[in-house]
Amino acid sequence: MAATETLTAERILEATEEVLRRYGPAKATVVDVARVLGVSHGSVYRHFRTKAALREAVTERWLERTIVALRPYTEGPDAADERLTGWLTALFTLKRRKAGGDPELMATFQVLIGENSAVVQRHEEHLVEQISRIVEDGHHEGVFAAPERDYATTARAVFDATGRFHDPAHAADWSATDIEDAFAAVVSLTQRALRA
Amino acid sequence: MAATETLTAERILEATEEVLRRYGPAKATVVDVARVLGVSHGSVYRHFRTKAALREAVTERWLERTIVALRPYTEGPDAADERLTGWLTALFTLKRRKAGGDPELMATFQVLIGENSAVVQRHEEHLVEQISRIVEDGHHEGVFAAPERDYATTARAVFDATGRFHDPAHAADWSATDIEDAFAAVVSLTQRALRA
Numbered sequence: 001m002a003a004t005e006t007l008t009a010e011r012i013l014e015a016t017e018e019v020l021r022r023y024g025p026a027k028a029t030v031v032d033v034a035r036v037l038g039v040s041h042g043s044v045y046r047h048f049r050t051k052a053a054l055r056e057a058v059t060e061r062w063l064e065r066t067i068v069a070l071r072p073y074t075e076g077p078d079a080a081d082e083r084l085t086g087w088l089t090a091l092f093t094l095k096r097r098k099a100g101g102d103p104e105l106m107a108t109f110q111v112l113i114g115e116n117s118a119v120v121q122r123h124e125e126h127l128v129e130q131i132s133r134i135v136e137d138g139h140h141e142g143v144f145a146a147p148e149r150d151y152a153t154t155a156r157a158v159f160d161a162t163g164r165f166h167d168p169a170h171a172a173d174w175s176a177t178d179i180e181d182a183f184a185a186v187v188s189l190t191q192r193a194l195r196a
Numbered sequence: 197m198a199a200t201e202t203l204t205a206e207r208i209l210e211a212t213e214e215v216l217r218r219y220g221p222a223k224a225t226v227v228d229v230a231r232v233l234g235v236s237h238g239s240v241y242r243h244f245r246t247k248a249a250l251r252e253a254v255t256e257r258w259l260e261r262t263i264v265a266l267r268p269y270t271e272g273p274d275a276a277d278e279r280l281t282g283w284l285t286a287l288f289t290l291k292r293r294k295a296g297g298d299p300e301l302m303a304t305f306q307v308l309i310g311e312n313s314a315v316v317q318r319h320e321e322h323l324v325e326q327i328s329r330i331v332e333d334g335h336h337e338g339v340f341a342a343p344e345r346d347y348a349t350t351a352r353a354v355f356d357a358t359g360r361f362h363d364p365a366h367a368a369d370w371s372a373t374d375i376e377d378a379f380a381a382v383v384s385l386t387q388r389a390l391r392a
Contacts, residue, residue, distance in 0.1 A: 145388075157381035161357035169365040185353035192341075193389035 007039055009047045009057070016058045021104060025111040030054065056119055059112040063123040066094055067130070074130045080138030081191060084158075087134060088187055091127070092165040099171040110168060124159070131155035138194065145196040158190055203235055205243045205253070212254045217300060221307040226250065252315055255308040259319040262290055263326070270326045276334030277387060280354075283330060284383055287323070288361040295367040306364060320355070327351035334390065341392040354386055 005011070015036045019028045030051050034041040048054035073087035099106050113120050132155035138144030139151070146154065164170050165183050173179060201207070211232045215224045226247050230237040244250035269283035295302050309316050328351035334340030335347070342350065360366045361379050369375060 153377075153381050154385070156378065157385040160360045160378055160382050161385055163366075164356045164359050164363075167360075167365075169363075170359075181349075182352065182356055185349050186356050189350070189353040189357055189386070189389045193385045 007037065007043055007047070011037065012044055012047050012054070013058055013061050016054055017062070017105075020058065020108045020112075021102075024104075025055075025108050052115075055112055056116050059109070059116045059119050060123075062109055062112075063119065066091070067123070067126050069094055070127070070130055074133045076137070079143055080134050080141050081143045081194070084131070084134050084138070084194070085187055085191065087130065088162055088165070088190075089183075092162075092183060095166050095168070095171075096174045099168070099174060106168075106171070113168070128152070128155045128159050131158050135194065139196075142196055144194040154194070158194075161190055162186055203233065203239055203243070207233065208240055208243050208250070209254055209257050212250055213258070213301075216251075216254065216304050216308075217298075220300075221251075221304050248311075251308055252312050255305070255312045255315050256319075258305055258308075259315065262287070263319070263322050265290055266323070266326055270329045272333070275339055276330050276337050277339045277390070280327070280330050280334070280390070281383055281387065283326065284358055284361070284386075285379075288358075288379060291362050291364070291367075292370045295364070295370060302364075302367075309364070324348070324351045324355050327354050331390065335392075338392055340390040350390070354390075357386055358382055 012033065016033050019032045019036055023032060030041050030044050034044050048057060070087055070090055073083045073090060132151045135144055135146065135154050136151045139146040139149070164173065165186065208229065212229050215228045215232055219228060226237050226240050230240050244253060266283055266286055269279045269286060328347045331340055331342065331350050332347045335342040335345070360369065361382065
């Protein structure tokens with residue numbers, strides 16, 4: 001590192017992701033992270049008190065990128081039904097790209113995700129909140145029915161019903177030849193369920 | 197075995213399931229199966245030409261039990277929408293019971309399922325055909341809309357949309373406290389999608 005650069009949490013997280021990718025989650029250590037940054041491991045521990053806390057923060061940062069990428073779909077001006085299809089398609093595309101584009105990083109994060117189930121649960125809640133906002137907008141716009149106005153339950157059902165296209169447990173299916181058709185059919189089913 | 201009993205394929209499959217449960221899929225051999233039956237391993241090979249063929253047949257038999265158990269829901273006299281909810285509930289119940297009731301047998305079949313992906317694919321097709329029949333009946337009864345009369349595509353979408361509640365990849369979720377609510381919400385979403 002350039003000696004003049006300040007050691008921020010963000011820089012440590014970047015370096016940690018790089019170290020995890022390079023050495024794998026079983027071997028990567030805080031000392032490796034410090035070495036990449038040209039600092040002592042004590043400097044790293046001043047930002048993250050334990051190795052577990054550092055790994056959790058890396059996991060959170062990785063998942064947060066998905067939330068940020070999907071945010072545009074949670075707001076107008078497009079109609080809510082179009083935004084829902086856009087959101088679901090963008091999530092599927094992101095997940096496929098992650099799974100297919102950098103298999104080593106994906107395998108690494110599969111391990112981290114297994115270690116940090118609370119982080120994953122919060123992440124799922126964020127995703128469900130995004131769907132919930134679209135469903136609520138759709139109700140106000142008159143494109144979605146919301147018989148009980150229970151947007152959160154409906155949003156969770158949409159999230160679960162589309163799980164085959166975003167849950168990493170199904171990543172092996174995502175290169176199947178008929179996966180696009182299967183995705184389109186489930187999105188269409190979901191839209192029919194919500195339609196006013 | 198009683199010497200008078202005829203060695204049938206069915207008896208070999210029963211014994212194989214027992215041997216797999218007892219020794220685990222990594223250790224179970226055709227010789228073990230023959231020993232349980234009190235016959236030579238040559239007698240077993242006369243019915244199943246290879247160990248792989250025997251394991252495939254055991255997998256098929258295990259999965260077929262699910263098809264048989266669900267068959268009542270594919271026929272009247274109940275209305276198709278009730279039968280669909282019944283079918284989905286019965287499948288979820290069966291899968292949960294299998295996963296929770298006999299974890300060793302479940303782990304064994306997870307291995308066999310991994311070895312026999314063509315068998316699993318045929319099994320899924322049978323399940324989708326059962327849904328398809330219910331959807332078609334519902335259309336004729338007037339309880340389900342079927343805008344394009346493409347029952348197979350709709351049925352596959354219903355199968356995929358409810359995957360969290362029957363795909364063994366999600367078995368770890370099935371003891372969660374909110375799983376019943378999540379299931380009810382997805383079934384309700386599916387029913388809203390199909391409703392005429």
